[in-house]
Amino acid sequence: MLPALSIFAIVCYLLASGLVTRPLFGGNAIAPAKYARPALAIATVAVLAHATWLLATHRGALDLHFFAALSLVACMVSALTLAVNLTRPVAALGVIVFPLSALLLFVDSFLAPPTAPITMDWHIKLHVTVALLAFGVLSIAAAMAILLAIQERALRHRQLGPWLSALPPLTLTESLLFRLIGAGFALLTLTLLTGILFVDNLFGQHLVHKTVLSIIAWLVFGALLYGRWRHGWRGRSAVNLTLIGMSVLVLAFFGSKFVLEVILHRAVD
Incomplete structure:
Protein backbone atom coordinates (compact mmCIF):
# COMPACT_ATOMS: atom_id res chain seq x y z
CA MET A 1 0.00 0.00 0.00
CA MET A 120 14.65 13.04 20.54
CA ASP A 121 13.49 14.91 23.62
CA TRP A 122 10.61 17.34 23.23
CA HIS A 123 12.85 20.42 23.30
CA ILE A 124 15.03 19.08 20.49
CA LYS A 125 11.88 18.28 18.50
CA LEU A 126 10.76 21.88 19.04
CA HIS A 127 14.12 23.18 17.83
CA VAL A 128 14.03 20.93 14.76
CA THR A 129 10.43 21.86 13.93
CA VAL A 130 11.18 25.58 14.06
CA ALA A 131 14.31 25.02 11.96
CA LEU A 132 12.33 23.12 9.32
CA LEU A 133 9.70 25.88 9.22
CA ALA A 134 12.42 28.51 8.78
CA PHE A 135 13.99 26.49 5.98
CA GLY A 136 10.61 25.95 4.31
CA VAL A 137 9.59 29.62 4.38
CA LEU A 138 12.98 30.78 3.11
CA SER A 139 12.88 28.10 0.38
CA ILE A 140 9.66 29.63 -0.92
CA ALA A 141 11.33 33.06 -0.73
CA ALA A 142 14.16 31.68 -2.89
CA ALA A 143 11.62 30.39 -5.42
CA MET A 144 9.99 33.83 -5.43
CA ALA A 145 13.41 35.39 -6.02
CA ILE A 146 13.88 33.17 -9.07
CA LEU A 147 10.48 34.25 -10.42
CA LEU A 148 11.39 37.89 -9.74
CA ALA A 149 14.68 37.50 -11.62
CA ILE A 150 12.90 35.92 -14.61
CA GLN A 151 10.31 38.71 -14.72
CA GLU A 152 12.88 41.51 -14.40
CA ARG A 153 15.08 40.02 -17.09
CA ALA A 154 12.13 39.64 -19.46
CA LEU A 155 11.04 43.23 -18.91
CA ARG A 156 14.58 44.56 -19.26
CA HIS A 157 15.03 42.79 -22.61
CA ARG A 158 11.44 43.50 -23.72
CA GLN A 159 10.64 39.80 -23.96
CA LEU A 160 6.95 40.41 -23.37
CA GLY A 161 5.61 37.00 -24.34
CA PRO A 162 2.20 35.61 -23.29
CA TRP A 163 3.87 33.61 -20.54
CA LEU A 164 4.77 36.82 -18.70
CA SER A 165 1.10 37.67 -18.16
CA ALA A 166 0.62 34.26 -16.50
CA LEU A 167 3.08 35.21 -13.75
CA PRO A 168 2.10 37.35 -10.75
CA PRO A 169 2.59 41.13 -11.13
CA LEU A 170 6.17 42.21 -10.45
CA THR A 171 5.20 44.39 -7.49
CA LEU A 172 3.28 41.50 -5.90
CA THR A 173 6.22 39.14 -6.38
CA GLU A 174 8.64 41.58 -4.77
CA SER A 175 6.30 42.44 -1.90
CA LEU A 176 5.66 38.78 -1.11
CA LEU A 177 9.37 38.03 -1.37
CA PHE A 178 10.21 40.42 1.46
CA ARG A 179 7.25 39.27 3.58
CA LEU A 180 8.51 35.70 3.31
CA ILE A 181 12.08 36.73 4.07
CA GLY A 182 10.87 38.63 7.14
CA ALA A 183 8.92 35.61 8.40
CA GLY A 184 11.78 33.24 7.60
CA PHE A 185 14.30 35.53 9.32
CA ALA A 186 12.17 35.56 12.48
CA LEU A 187 11.93 31.75 12.43
CA LEU A 188 15.65 31.43 11.76
CA THR A 189 16.34 33.72 14.73
CA LEU A 190 14.15 31.49 16.88
CA THR A 191 16.00 28.45 15.53
CA LEU A 192 19.34 29.88 16.64
CA LEU A 193 17.97 30.84 20.05
CA THR A 194 16.46 27.41 20.71
CA GLY A 195 19.71 25.85 19.53
CA ILE A 196 21.64 27.87 22.10
CA LEU A 197 19.19 26.86 24.82
CA PHE A 198 18.63 23.21 23.99
CA VAL A 199 21.71 21.78 22.23
CA ASP A 200 24.26 20.42 24.69
CA ASN A 201 27.24 19.27 22.63
CA LEU A 202 27.97 21.13 19.38
CA PHE A 203 31.15 19.19 18.63
CA GLY A 204 29.88 15.73 19.55
CA GLN A 205 26.73 16.15 17.44
CA HIS A 206 28.52 17.55 14.36
CA LEU A 207 26.74 20.87 14.77
CA VAL A 208 29.56 23.43 14.77
CA HIS A 209 29.62 23.99 11.01
CA LYS A 210 25.80 23.95 10.88
CA THR A 211 25.68 26.65 13.51
CA VAL A 212 28.33 28.80 11.81
CA LEU A 213 26.66 28.50 8.40
CA SER A 214 23.24 29.21 9.89
CA ILE A 215 24.59 32.36 11.52
CA ILE A 216 26.12 33.45 8.20
CA ALA A 217 22.75 32.90 6.48
CA TRP A 218 21.04 34.81 9.30
CA LEU A 219 23.45 37.73 8.75
CA VAL A 220 22.81 37.71 4.99
CA PHE A 221 19.02 37.78 5.38
CA GLY A 222 19.29 40.36 8.17
CA ALA A 223 21.47 42.57 5.97
CA LEU A 224 18.94 42.26 3.15
CA LEU A 225 16.02 43.26 5.38
CA TYR A 226 18.02 46.18 6.81
CA GLY A 227 19.01 47.28 3.30
CA ARG A 228 15.39 47.11 2.19
CA TRP A 229 14.24 49.19 5.19
CA ARG A 230 17.10 51.71 5.19
CA HIS A 231 18.10 51.98 1.54
CA GLY A 232 15.16 50.54 -0.39
CA TRP A 233 17.08 47.59 -1.83
CA ARG A 234 15.13 45.70 -4.47
CA GLY A 235 15.49 43.96 -7.81
CA ARG A 236 18.77 42.27 -8.55
CA SER A 237 20.28 43.01 -5.13
CA ALA A 238 17.33 41.37 -3.40
CA VAL A 239 17.46 38.35 -5.69
CA ASN A 240 21.22 37.83 -5.31
CA LEU A 241 21.24 38.16 -1.52
CA THR A 242 18.21 35.89 -1.16
CA LEU A 243 19.81 33.16 -3.26
CA ILE A 244 23.16 33.56 -1.49
CA GLY A 245 21.51 33.30 1.92
CA MET A 246 19.48 30.28 0.84
CA SER A 247 22.55 28.54 -0.62
CA VAL A 248 24.38 28.96 2.69
CA LEU A 249 21.33 27.63 4.54
CA VAL A 250 21.16 24.56 2.28
CA LEU A 251 24.80 23.86 3.11
CA ALA A 252 24.03 24.32 6.80
CA PHE A 253 21.04 21.98 6.80
CA PHE A 254 22.05 19.32 4.29
CA GLY A 255 25.73 19.76 3.34
CA SER A 256 27.23 17.75 6.18
CA LYS A 257 24.43 15.17 6.04
CA PHE A 258 25.23 14.53 2.38
CA VAL A 259 28.96 14.11 3.03
CA LEU A 260 28.62 11.98 6.17
CA GLU A 261 25.62 9.84 5.23
CA VAL A 262 25.77 9.55 1.44
CA ILE A 263 29.50 9.72 0.74
CA LEU A 264 31.07 8.40 3.96
CA HIS A 265 28.08 6.22 4.99
CA ARG A 266 28.25 7.35 8.59
CA ALA A 267 25.21 7.79 10.81
CA VAL A 268 24.54 11.34 11.96
CA ASP A 269 22.41 12.35 14.91
Whole structure:
Protein backbone atom coordinates (compact mmCIF):
# COMPACT_ATOMS: atom_id res chain seq x y z
CA MET A 1 0.00 0.00 0.00
CA LEU A 2 2.80 2.47 0.87
CA PRO A 3 4.50 2.30 -2.57
CA ALA A 4 1.11 2.87 -4.21
CA LEU A 5 0.47 5.89 -1.96
CA SER A 6 3.87 7.31 -2.84
CA ILE A 7 3.28 6.83 -6.57
CA PHE A 8 -0.15 8.44 -6.24
CA ALA A 9 1.37 11.51 -4.55
CA ILE A 10 4.11 11.75 -7.22
CA VAL A 11 1.54 11.57 -10.04
CA CYS A 12 -0.56 14.27 -8.36
CA TYR A 13 2.50 16.52 -7.95
CA LEU A 14 3.40 16.12 -11.62
CA LEU A 15 -0.17 16.68 -12.78
CA ALA A 16 -0.38 19.84 -10.67
CA SER A 17 2.95 20.96 -12.15
CA GLY A 18 1.65 20.45 -15.67
CA LEU A 19 -1.51 22.44 -14.99
CA VAL A 20 0.45 25.31 -13.42
CA THR A 21 2.87 25.33 -16.35
CA ARG A 22 0.16 25.23 -19.04
CA PRO A 23 -0.75 28.96 -18.99
CA LEU A 24 2.92 29.91 -19.40
CA PHE A 25 2.92 28.43 -22.91
CA GLY A 26 -0.72 28.61 -23.91
CA GLY A 27 -1.06 32.11 -25.31
CA ASN A 28 -3.16 35.06 -24.24
CA ALA A 29 -6.41 33.16 -24.57
CA ILE A 30 -5.69 31.05 -21.52
CA ALA A 31 -6.46 32.59 -18.15
CA PRO A 32 -3.96 31.47 -15.47
CA ALA A 33 -6.74 31.09 -12.87
CA LYS A 34 -8.48 28.53 -15.08
CA TYR A 35 -5.61 26.11 -14.48
CA ALA A 36 -4.37 27.42 -11.13
CA ARG A 37 -7.45 26.36 -9.15
CA PRO A 38 -7.49 22.69 -10.22
CA ALA A 39 -3.68 22.59 -10.00
CA LEU A 40 -3.73 23.75 -6.39
CA ALA A 41 -6.55 21.33 -5.57
CA ILE A 42 -4.57 18.41 -7.00
CA ALA A 43 -1.43 19.63 -5.24
CA THR A 44 -3.37 19.61 -1.97
CA VAL A 45 -4.20 15.94 -2.54
CA ALA A 46 -0.52 15.32 -3.32
CA VAL A 47 0.62 16.98 -0.08
CA LEU A 48 -1.91 15.02 1.98
CA ALA A 49 -0.81 11.75 0.37
CA HIS A 50 2.86 12.70 0.82
CA ALA A 51 2.30 13.55 4.51
CA THR A 52 0.39 10.31 5.07
CA TRP A 53 3.20 8.34 3.45
CA LEU A 54 5.78 10.08 5.68
CA LEU A 55 3.77 9.36 8.82
CA ALA A 56 3.29 5.70 7.91
CA THR A 57 6.84 5.09 6.70
CA HIS A 58 8.61 6.84 9.56
CA ARG A 59 6.07 5.77 12.18
CA GLY A 60 4.95 9.31 12.98
CA ALA A 61 8.42 10.35 14.13
CA LEU A 62 10.86 12.97 12.82
CA ASP A 63 13.36 11.08 10.66
CA LEU A 64 16.20 13.50 9.94
CA HIS A 65 18.40 11.23 7.86
CA PHE A 66 19.41 12.82 4.56
CA PHE A 67 16.79 11.57 2.09
CA ALA A 68 13.99 11.41 4.66
CA ALA A 69 14.71 14.99 5.72
CA LEU A 70 14.69 16.17 2.09
CA SER A 71 11.32 14.49 1.52
CA LEU A 72 9.92 16.02 4.71
CA VAL A 73 11.12 19.50 3.72
CA ALA A 74 9.65 19.04 0.22
CA CYS A 75 6.26 18.17 1.70
CA MET A 76 6.44 21.16 4.04
CA VAL A 77 7.46 23.58 1.27
CA SER A 78 4.61 22.35 -0.94
CA ALA A 79 2.17 22.80 1.96
CA LEU A 80 3.48 26.31 2.61
CA THR A 81 3.15 27.12 -1.11
CA LEU A 82 -0.52 26.14 -0.91
CA ALA A 83 -0.93 28.27 2.23
CA VAL A 84 0.61 31.31 0.52
CA ASN A 85 -1.82 30.88 -2.37
CA LEU A 86 -4.75 31.26 -0.01
CA THR A 87 -4.01 34.99 0.16
CA ARG A 88 -1.80 35.68 -2.88
CA PRO A 89 -2.19 34.37 -6.47
CA VAL A 90 1.27 32.87 -6.88
CA ALA A 91 0.44 29.43 -8.25
CA ALA A 92 3.43 29.82 -10.60
CA LEU A 93 5.60 28.82 -7.64
CA GLY A 94 4.36 25.30 -8.32
CA VAL A 95 6.46 25.21 -11.49
CA ILE A 96 9.50 24.99 -9.20
CA VAL A 97 8.13 23.45 -6.00
CA PHE A 98 5.85 20.61 -7.15
CA PRO A 99 8.24 18.79 -9.55
CA LEU A 100 11.01 19.02 -6.94
CA SER A 101 8.68 17.53 -4.32
CA ALA A 102 7.82 14.69 -6.69
CA LEU A 103 11.51 14.00 -7.32
CA LEU A 104 12.50 14.02 -3.64
CA LEU A 105 9.55 11.81 -2.69
CA PHE A 106 10.51 9.36 -5.45
CA VAL A 107 14.11 9.21 -4.20
CA ASP A 108 13.04 8.71 -0.57
CA SER A 109 10.48 6.07 -1.55
CA PHE A 110 12.43 3.93 -3.99
CA LEU A 111 16.15 4.79 -3.94
CA ALA A 112 17.05 5.77 -0.37
CA PRO A 113 18.32 3.14 2.09
CA PRO A 114 15.96 2.26 4.96
CA THR A 115 16.42 4.36 8.10
CA ALA A 116 14.96 4.56 11.58
CA PRO A 117 13.96 7.80 13.33
CA ILE A 118 16.30 8.98 16.08
CA THR A 119 14.83 9.36 19.57
CA MET A 120 14.65 13.04 20.54
CA ASP A 121 13.49 14.91 23.62
CA TRP A 122 10.61 17.34 23.23
CA HIS A 123 12.85 20.42 23.30
CA ILE A 124 15.03 19.08 20.49
CA LYS A 125 11.88 18.28 18.50
CA LEU A 126 10.76 21.88 19.04
CA HIS A 127 14.12 23.18 17.83
CA VAL A 128 14.03 20.93 14.76
CA THR A 129 10.43 21.86 13.93
CA VAL A 130 11.18 25.58 14.06
CA ALA A 131 14.31 25.02 11.96
CA LEU A 132 12.33 23.12 9.32
CA LEU A 133 9.70 25.88 9.22
CA ALA A 134 12.42 28.51 8.78
CA PHE A 135 13.99 26.49 5.98
CA GLY A 136 10.61 25.95 4.31
CA VAL A 137 9.59 29.62 4.38
CA LEU A 138 12.98 30.78 3.11
CA SER A 139 12.88 28.10 0.38
CA ILE A 140 9.66 29.63 -0.92
CA ALA A 141 11.33 33.06 -0.73
CA ALA A 142 14.16 31.68 -2.89
CA ALA A 143 11.62 30.39 -5.42
CA MET A 144 9.99 33.83 -5.43
CA ALA A 145 13.41 35.39 -6.02
CA ILE A 146 13.88 33.17 -9.07
CA LEU A 147 10.48 34.25 -10.42
CA LEU A 148 11.39 37.89 -9.74
CA ALA A 149 14.68 37.50 -11.62
CA ILE A 150 12.90 35.92 -14.61
CA GLN A 151 10.31 38.71 -14.72
CA GLU A 152 12.88 41.51 -14.40
CA ARG A 153 15.08 40.02 -17.09
CA ALA A 154 12.13 39.64 -19.46
CA LEU A 155 11.04 43.23 -18.91
CA ARG A 156 14.58 44.56 -19.26
CA HIS A 157 15.03 42.79 -22.61
CA ARG A 158 11.44 43.50 -23.72
CA GLN A 159 10.64 39.80 -23.96
CA LEU A 160 6.95 40.41 -23.37
CA GLY A 161 5.61 37.00 -24.34
CA PRO A 162 2.20 35.61 -23.29
CA TRP A 163 3.87 33.61 -20.54
CA LEU A 164 4.77 36.82 -18.70
CA SER A 165 1.10 37.67 -18.16
CA ALA A 166 0.62 34.26 -16.50
CA LEU A 167 3.08 35.21 -13.75
CA PRO A 168 2.10 37.35 -10.75
CA PRO A 169 2.59 41.13 -11.13
CA LEU A 170 6.17 42.21 -10.45
CA THR A 171 5.20 44.39 -7.49
CA LEU A 172 3.28 41.50 -5.90
CA THR A 173 6.22 39.14 -6.38
CA GLU A 174 8.64 41.58 -4.77
CA SER A 175 6.30 42.44 -1.90
CA LEU A 176 5.66 38.78 -1.11
CA LEU A 177 9.37 38.03 -1.37
CA PHE A 178 10.21 40.42 1.46
CA ARG A 179 7.25 39.27 3.58
CA LEU A 180 8.51 35.70 3.31
CA ILE A 181 12.08 36.73 4.07
CA GLY A 182 10.87 38.63 7.14
CA ALA A 183 8.92 35.61 8.40
CA GLY A 184 11.78 33.24 7.60
CA PHE A 185 14.30 35.53 9.32
CA ALA A 186 12.17 35.56 12.48
CA LEU A 187 11.93 31.75 12.43
CA LEU A 188 15.65 31.43 11.76
CA THR A 189 16.34 33.72 14.73
CA LEU A 190 14.15 31.49 16.88
CA THR A 191 16.00 28.45 15.53
CA LEU A 192 19.34 29.88 16.64
CA LEU A 193 17.97 30.84 20.05
CA THR A 194 16.46 27.41 20.71
CA GLY A 195 19.71 25.85 19.53
CA ILE A 196 21.64 27.87 22.10
CA LEU A 197 19.19 26.86 24.82
CA PHE A 198 18.63 23.21 23.99
CA VAL A 199 21.71 21.78 22.23
CA ASP A 200 24.26 20.42 24.69
CA ASN A 201 27.24 19.27 22.63
CA LEU A 202 27.97 21.13 19.38
CA PHE A 203 31.15 19.19 18.63
CA GLY A 204 29.88 15.73 19.55
CA GLN A 205 26.73 16.15 17.44
CA HIS A 206 28.52 17.55 14.36
CA LEU A 207 26.74 20.87 14.77
CA VAL A 208 29.56 23.43 14.77
CA HIS A 209 29.62 23.99 11.01
CA LYS A 210 25.80 23.95 10.88
CA THR A 211 25.68 26.65 13.51
CA VAL A 212 28.33 28.80 11.81
CA LEU A 213 26.66 28.50 8.40
CA SER A 214 23.24 29.21 9.89
CA ILE A 215 24.59 32.36 11.52
CA ILE A 216 26.12 33.45 8.20
CA ALA A 217 22.75 32.90 6.48
CA TRP A 218 21.04 34.81 9.30
CA LEU A 219 23.45 37.73 8.75
CA VAL A 220 22.81 37.71 4.99
CA PHE A 221 19.02 37.78 5.38
CA GLY A 222 19.29 40.36 8.17
CA ALA A 223 21.47 42.57 5.97
CA LEU A 224 18.94 42.26 3.15
CA LEU A 225 16.02 43.26 5.38
CA TYR A 226 18.02 46.18 6.81
CA GLY A 227 19.01 47.28 3.30
CA ARG A 228 15.39 47.11 2.19
CA TRP A 229 14.24 49.19 5.19
CA ARG A 230 17.10 51.71 5.19
CA HIS A 231 18.10 51.98 1.54
CA GLY A 232 15.16 50.54 -0.39
CA TRP A 233 17.08 47.59 -1.83
CA ARG A 234 15.13 45.70 -4.47
CA GLY A 235 15.49 43.96 -7.81
CA ARG A 236 18.77 42.27 -8.55
CA SER A 237 20.28 43.01 -5.13
CA ALA A 238 17.33 41.37 -3.40
CA VAL A 239 17.46 38.35 -5.69
CA ASN A 240 21.22 37.83 -5.31
CA LEU A 241 21.24 38.16 -1.52
CA THR A 242 18.21 35.89 -1.16
CA LEU A 243 19.81 33.16 -3.26
CA ILE A 244 23.16 33.56 -1.49
CA GLY A 245 21.51 33.30 1.92
CA MET A 246 19.48 30.28 0.84
CA SER A 247 22.55 28.54 -0.62
CA VAL A 248 24.38 28.96 2.69
CA LEU A 249 21.33 27.63 4.54
CA VAL A 250 21.16 24.56 2.28
CA LEU A 251 24.80 23.86 3.11
CA ALA A 252 24.03 24.32 6.80
CA PHE A 253 21.04 21.98 6.80
CA PHE A 254 22.05 19.32 4.29
CA GLY A 255 25.73 19.76 3.34
CA SER A 256 27.23 17.75 6.18
CA LYS A 257 24.43 15.17 6.04
CA PHE A 258 25.23 14.53 2.38
CA VAL A 259 28.96 14.11 3.03
CA LEU A 260 28.62 11.98 6.17
CA GLU A 261 25.62 9.84 5.23
CA VAL A 262 25.77 9.55 1.44
CA ILE A 263 29.50 9.72 0.74
CA LEU A 264 31.07 8.40 3.96
CA HIS A 265 28.08 6.22 4.99
CA ARG A 266 28.25 7.35 8.59
CA ALA A 267 25.21 7.79 10.81
CA VAL A 268 24.54 11.34 11.96
CA ASP A 269 22.41 12.35 14.91
